[in-house]
Amino acid sequence: MTAKFLKVSCRDCSHETVIFSRATTSIVCGVCGSLLTNPAGGNAQLVGCNVVETLE
Numbered sequence: 313m314t315a316k317f318l319k320v321s322c323r324d325c326s327h328e329t330v331i332f333s334r335a336t337t338s339i340v341c342g343v344c345g346s347l348l349t350n351p352a353g354g355n356a357q358l359v360g361c362n363v364v365e366t367l368e
């Protein structure tokens with residue numbers, strides 16, 4: 313399974329940011345501070361954002 317970068321949009325403020333699909337730490341929105349992902353089983357679990365685009 314290859315790791316990817318994902319462009320995601322915050323559900324609360326629509327700010328777009330790029331995250332690593334296998335992020336091992338929680339990631340929060342740089343604008344509003346909402347939790348975007350939780351680390352889960354080697355892959356980031358999206359909790360507060362929607363995927364806009366998958367980047368190769």
Ligand SMILES: [Zn+2]
Nearest residue numbers: 322325341344
């Ligand atoms: Zn936000």
